[in-house]
Amino acid sequence: AQRVTQPEKLLSVFKGAPVELKCNYSYSGSPELFWYVQYSRQRLQLLLRHISRESIKGFTADLNKGETSFHLKKPFAQEEDSAMYYCALGSQGGSEKLVFGKGTKLTVNP
């Protein structure tokens, strides 16, 4: 069964500090991993996907199949990064639905 675990419900850092939001997944097939973000009073939106290996708003995430992880990182957090972050797992050739983690609320303090 597909499962996504985000161990931290809440994460608080100071502006300019590095931030890492953890995500671990469980899936026996070939995974597709995503990070979605929901800013205050805004819609949930896609932040980045592992297959594109891109950096969005300074965030990066590397898929580590050995550790079954897809942690989201940013070297210098900004106050505008404060939001709810969800890690999501899709399956190639599988059920065609995303499985979301329970989310981590990131607060960046001034």
Added chain:
Amino acid sequence: GAGVSQSPSNKVTEKGKDVELRCDPISGHTALYWYRQSLGQGLEFLIYFQGNSAPDKSGLPSDRFSAERTGGSVSTLTIQRTQQEDSAVYLCASSLAQVLYEQYFGPGTRLTVT
């Protein structure tokens, strides 16, 4: 262009009543998803429509929940005999068939059952 829209934005209903929630996906998006977002529970998948295929209803929590999608566009989620535990934000998302996992979300309907 217009994004995914949902109505109503808020709904307060009494326990035992039926409610209907509506979703208008982005034009041209053949895939449509319903999720439930509860405090501390993340996003719970409910149902998935893709083109003319039979919907994936595997996430519906009970037979009080049903959904339909008419004409491959608008979708309605119906909850019968609402219970207090149904209180949550119901989110709709749509995507293109080629990139199912790149989903565009609506603003959600906040349902409160009193």
